[in-house]
Amino acid sequence: MAGVLLLGTCDTKLDELLFLRDAIKKSSPAVHVVLIDVGRQPVEHEAITYTQKQLLKDHGESKDLGDLPRGEVIKFMANCATKPVKQLYERGDVHGIISAGGSGGTSLASTVMRDALPLGFPKLIVSTVASGDTGPIVEETDITLMYSVVDVAGLNQLLKNVLSNAGAAIAGMATSYYSRKTSESSPSTKRVGVTMFGVTTPAVDAIRTHLESKYKIETYVFHATGHGGKAMERLIREGGLDAVLDLTTTEICDNLTGGVMSAGPTRLDAALEAGIPNIISVGATDMTNFGPRTTVPEKYEDRLLYEHNPVVTLMRTSREEAKAVGEFIAQKIKGSMNKGITTQVWLPKGGVSMISEPGGPFADAEADNALFDAIKTGLAHTAIRVVDDKRAINDPGFAIDIAEALVEEMGIDD
Missing domain, CATH: 3.40.50.12020 (Uncharacterised protein family UPF0261, NN domain)
Incomplete structure (x- = not known):
């Protein structure tokens, strides 16, 4: 009953x-x-x-x-x-x-x-x-x-x-x-969480299609809106995911700069603590999110702003903020290593979102390099694999390769 x-x-x-x-x-x-x-x-x-x-x-x-x-x-x-x-x-x-x-x-x-x-x-x-x-x-x-x-x-x-x-x-x-x-019986398929934003959707669509069609992996796509990242991490702690491809870590930017889509200071913790296969990338870390244009804090009035839609205004991450994001990611990973946890970090140097590719409104090689350098410096002399990739995050080849890297970490055969 x-x-x-x-x-x-x-x-x-x-x-x-x-x-x-x-x-x-x-x-x-x-x-x-x-x-x-x-x-x-x-x-x-x-x-x-x-x-x-x-x-x-x-x-x-x-x-x-x-x-x-x-x-x-x-x-x-x-x-x-x-x-x-x-x-x-x-x-x-x-x-x-x-x-x-x-x-x-x-x-x-x-x-x-x-x-x-x-x-x-x-x-x-x-x-x-x-x-x-x-x-x-x-x-x-x-x-x-x-x-x-x-x-x-x-x-x-x-x-x-x-x-x-x-x-x-x-x-x-x-x-x-x-x-x-x-x-119901125990899950017969592996379950992978993937984080997505509007500006990383092409990559996530390609990853999801690849994992589902080739490996019959069930994918759970989380919209990185603050609550989305927290929901994924709650599900990890409940044992509801077998692996994570944390492609879109934009919520870290909002946490550090006061944006409206922060997942808080514990972002990244759950997968690292659980010790499940986990690959981290830097999707949409070129931006902080605010509401309508009129809601952007006065201290950011002179920054590069982009109206994503009438209710979402994006602010381009500065060089200093990008460096802080990179340091945040590196520190989180290093903090888990004494527990024997390992992971990979992939850096798409051709653009971390669809609007930061060369010629895009958020193209800023200096800020991106500050992000990449902070991660590489923070993880230098560790066993963590940091992948420098010249392609953009939404490049179909990048999406397939990072998906295959996760599959390898999960120990799944073709």
Whole structure:
């Protein structure tokens, strides 16, 4: 039987949560619902599977929440709930999770979903803030958000319709997930993550086609938008990838210069820590990303800017910034070598993106050479293979050769 985990604050949303519970069961009578109360105040009700009092006793040292600020309560209860949710998942007792609430409840539920559950597990939140800036809620995960339209504060016909839709949705997702999990076997094909940006798409398309057609390798392409890089690294840590071709490391530029597509300072760590076959290149490191032209910080007004589209403005990486990117990559790799981790770095000297090739708007040999030199200097006298290649990153031959290098690292025969 498929199970759905319903997470909510019963001290403030009990009626709405009970309606949602009934909506799930009406939609799929065979689905069982586990209700966990994560509210500030304890509530007793027969429908609550895991009470707030029991949650605090088992995972919160029976802490008194009375004097804690609201924000601290949310963090504390999220931490408490993460543990039983993870246990329920690992035992195979639940196959989907849902919550409904305002900004506080959404913050709590999304934290639990991100921290306790893997990618691919059904996650749904009915939220009053689902139509706003959802980046901090979803981050690099696959949480599905449904806007409640009205506040989750009293049952009216509109909210009933929304909650009924949500109940039917999570019941269907959980049933499908349960069916897949009970019938699937271990992956029979190798799984490779590849990073891509619009300006490295031709290379990634060629790599993907080559790996899939010649070796039957399943490719997972991650858009290097910040969340994309973090999603790939989350999947690596979950054991969902066998190798990585990190072709497009542009997110490092944004991390160092304050762009809007940073994956943070831990970028590159996951594959190096996992010790899986891993080839790194420098795709799109000629740019930092900002939003519309009017959003570019004033300190960058005099820099070379390029409007990629109406909502994305690119800033050409300077010589100093390119050097810093190269040093970042080299330091990350060197830091992993004492664990016996090895990798390769490929440098496409004919252009690191389609707009930095000779004659392109971002062509800047001095900046590119600063990038290449920083990597080679940083990795000098190590066992790391650094490949100087005269071709551009989007050259079809470069794409095939770097793909073949990864296949060799994976130990796959023709």
